[in-house]
Amino acid sequence: MTGTTVFSAIADPTRRAVLDLLARGPRNAGGIVREFPRLTQPGVSRHLKVLREAKLVQVTVRAQERIYTINPEGLADLYEWVAKYQAMWPDTLDALGRYLDARAAGDKVKRKKR
Numbered sequence: 001m002t003g004t005t006v007f008s009a010i011a012d013p014t015r016r017a018v019l020d021l022l023a024r025g026p027r028n029a030g031g032i033v034r035e036f037p038r039l040t041q042p043g044v045s046r047h048l049k050v051l052r053e054a055k056l057v058q059v060t061v062r063a064q065e066r067i068y069t070i071n072p073e074g075l076a077d078l079y080e081w082v083a084k085y086q087a088m089w090p091d092t093l094d095a096l097g098r099y100l101d102a103r104a105a106g107d108k109v110k111r112k113k114r
Contacts, residue, residue: 006077009054014039015047019070022057026069 010016014036021027021035033044048068051057055074060067 004050004053006054006056006074007081009050009056010078012047012050015051018044018047018051019056022068022070026067029066029068032068 033041058071
């Protein structure tokens, strides 16, 4: 194990795309590879290895197949980090709403002057 963290694992857009895929349901390794035609099978395997090391995905072996699923417990570090900032969202969203309303009102005034 290389000590891969959740944050370093999700820093890569391909790995985030794999997680998005697995969020829709379990996939076997071949199915994941098919979803990423620009990558080689070994390339996808390396991404899956990083996700496993970060405990973001689990693998179940069935005969010759490897089935990958999201590991909700692996998302705990990410959830805890985001939760610290979540309290700020309502204020930020309210400020954004006020800005957009003011901008829309300004655009209406500009159109009337034309």
